[in-house]
Amino acid sequence: xxxxxxxxxxxxxxxxxxxxxxxxxxxxxxxxxxxxxxxxxxxxxxxxxxxxxxxxxxxxxxxxxxxxxxxxxxxxxxxxxxxxxxxxxxxxxxxxxxxxxxxxxxxxxxxxxxxxxxxxxxxxxxxxxxxxxxxxxxxxxxxxxxxxxxxxxxxxxxxxxxxxxxxxxxxxxxxxxxxxxxxxxxxxxxxxxxxxxxxxxxxxxxxxxxxxxxxxxxxxxxxxxxxxxxxxxxxxxxxxxxxxxxxxxxxxxxxxxxxxxxxxxxxxxxxxxxxxxxxxxxxxxxxxxxxxxxxxxxxxxxxxxxxxxxxxxxxxxxxxxxxxxxxxxxxxxxxxxxxxxxxxxxxxxxxxxxxxxxxxxxxxxxxxxxxxxxxxxx
Numbered sequence: 001x002x003x004x005x006x007x008x009x010x011x012x013x014x015x016x017x018x019x020x021x022x023x024x025x026x027x028x029x030x031x032x033x034x035x036x037x038x039x040x041x042x043x044x045x046x047x048x049x050x051x052x053x054x055x056x057x058x059x060x061x062x063x064x065x066x067x068x069x070x071x072x073x074x075x076x077x078x079x080x081x082x083x084x085x086x087x088x089x090x091x092x093x094x095x096x097x098x099x100x101x102x103x104x105x106x107x108x109x110x111x112x113x114x115x116x117x118x119x120x121x122x123x124x125x126x127x128x129x130x131x132x133x134x135x136x137x138x139x140x141x142x143x144x145x146x147x148x149x150x151x152x153x154x155x156x157x158x159x160x161x162x163x164x165x166x167x168x169x170x171x172x173x174x175x176x177x178x179x180x181x182x183x184x185x186x187x188x189x190x191x192x193x194x195x196x197x198x199x200x201x202x203x204x205x206x207x208x209x210x211x212x213x214x215x216x217x218x219x220x221x222x223x224x225x226x227x228x229x230x231x232x233x234x235x236x237x238x239x240x241x242x243x244x245x246x247x248x249x250x251x252x253x254x255x256x257x258x259x260x261x262x263x264x265x266x267x268x269x270x271x272x273x274x275x276x277x278x279x280x281x282x283x284x285x286x287x288x289x290x291x292x293x294x295x296x297x298x299x300x301x302x303x304x305x306x307x308x309x310x311x312x313x314x315x316x317x318x319x320x321x322x323x324x325x326x327x328x329x330x331x332x333x334x335x336x337x338x339x340x341x342x343x344x345x346x347x348x349x350x351x352x353x354x355x356x357x358x359x360x361x362x363x364x365x366x367x368x369x370x371x372x373x374x375x376x377x378x
Contacts, residue, residue, distance in 0.1 A: 002371030005127045010101075011120025014084040014094060016057055019075030020049055034070050038062040038078045048072035055082040055095055057103065060113040064103030068095065080116060093132035096139055097124060100365040125369055135368050142364055150357050157350040164343045165293055171332060172294040172322050179324045185317025188286075189276040192252075192313045193241040193268035202236025205229075210237050211266030215251055223287060224263045225249070232267050240267035241274060246283055248275040250290060250316070256309045257299040259290035273316060285329035288336050289321060 022035055022045060031044030038058030051072045057080040058065040075081040084094060101122060106114045127135070184190060196202050203212060209231025232240060243249055243262050251258045253271040261283055268274060277286060289295060298319045303309040324332070367373045 002127070004131065005125050005371050007123055007125055009120060010122045010124050011117075013089060013097075013124060013126060014082050016080035016116040016119060017050075017075075017083055019059070019077045019079040019081060021077045022074055033072050033074060035074045035076060036067065036069060036079055036081075037076050039065040040067050042076065045074050047074065049074045050081060052083075053091055055091070055098065056080070057082065057098070057119075058114075059116075060111055062104075063107035063112040063114045064105070066095065066098050066103065088129060089126070090129060090132040090136055092136040092140070096136065096365060097126075097369065100362075100369055125371065127371065135373055138373055139364065139368060143361065146357050146361055150354060153350045153353040153357070157347060157354070160343055160346045160350065164339060167339060168288065168292045168336070169294055171336070172289060172292055175322045176324060176328065178328070179322050181320055182323050183317060184275075184319040184321055187321060187323060188278060188281065190313060190317050191241060191274050191276070193249075193270045193272040193274065194239065195241075195267075195269035196236045196239040199236070199269065202233045204231050204233050209233055211264055212236075212240075213243070213249065213266050213268045213272065215253060215271050223261060225260050225266070226263045228266060237267050240269065241272075242266075243268055243274045246277075248277065248283065248286060248290070249273065250275060252310050252316075256303065257290075257296050259287050261287055273313065280326050281323070282326060282329040282333060284333045284337075288333065295319060295321065 019036070022043075026045055026047060027035065027043045028046055029044055031046045033045050033048045034041045035043035035045050036056045038056075038060060039062030040056075050069075053071050054069045054073075056067045056069055056075060058078070059080050060078045069075075069081065073081075082094060082098075084091075101124075103114060103119065104112075106118055108114075126132070211225075211228045212230045212232035213225060213228055214230065243266055245262055245265060247262045249260050249262060249268055250273040251260075251271065252273060259275075275286070275290075277283060299311060299316070300309070302315045302318065303311045323329075364373070
């Protein structure tokens with residue numbers, strides 16, 4: 001360990017003080033002071049509980065998350081706030097130290113929480129106050145550069161997705177010769193999913209069960225469903241909607257309006273629609289059409305529900321879709337597949353860039369608290 005550094009427990013460096021509940025009548029969205037929850041500002045108030053700059057540490061819920069405070073603030077009871085001896089320790093140094101410790105990993109319980117005594121027992125290395133300030137200056141400069149690089153990568157990732165979606169939109173807006181506008185219900189068979197009650201009675205992990213497709217099994221970036229973790233028993237399948245290889249399914253809750261192509265057989269509950277296509281409709285073309293902003297805007301217009309959006313079967317059948325001849329559908333799919341492939345390559349590059357930058361931050365923090373940080377190493 002570098003000369004001048006000491007090993008201490010975190011409890012010797014700082015204290016985590018409990019926040020305090022704040023009644024509704026003392027909350028004011030136009031108030032003078034911020035009210036902090038477990039992971040950031042939640043409200044305003046005209047009263048303050050503590051009058052020094054500090055760090056909020058999530059106690060319950062977003063347990064272990066850390067945020068700087070303003071000079072005067074109110075910490076809620078789902079949070080801790082940090083107190084320390086400012087003659088020995090620098091606030092920014094403490095923030096970086098807590099960032100390195102990954103406090104969210106200490107969270108336990110159904111509603112995740114962290115115990116401050118467990119936090120206090122962690123051994124940490126600390127240098128003199130002067131050295132702390134030197135380290136903070138280096139970290140600030142290094143992390144500012146990393147933040148800018150991340151912002152650029154995130155912007156490029158967002159732009160890449162938006163460019164593809166814009167192109168997808170233009171394909172269906174600029175209809176060619178021979179295109180027809182048809183309602184979804186006129187284009188294919190639309191059936192709503194169904195499931196037995198109580199569904200938990202019929203869910204199994206046994207290999208002899210049949211694929212049970214629930215909304216949580218799918219991801220936004222996916223196009224196909226090959227298999228599912230959960231299965232449904234043969235008895236449960238009797239009262240569920242069957243879907244076959246080649247069918248499309250359309251989500252009707254949570255990941256609202258997302259289409260998927262079935263690469264396996266299975267059963268769906270009533271959070272899905274199954275779309276059974278005729279031979280003159282290319283499956284991949286129809287997936288692109290349903291996944292496009294052109295269709296999504298209609299789904300949103302037809303949907304209802306303040307928190308969880310959904311559409312009735314009668315309404316979803318009224319969605320107006322532009323349908324070209326089958327040969328044109330196939331040409332459109334070839335072009336979209338090629339553009340989609342290039343888009344995914346770019347997305348992978350920017351996603352990896354973000355991951356690399358995050359690892360770089362961790363590496364710099366590790367060096368900082370091992371006494372190995374110099375201007376050159378950052």
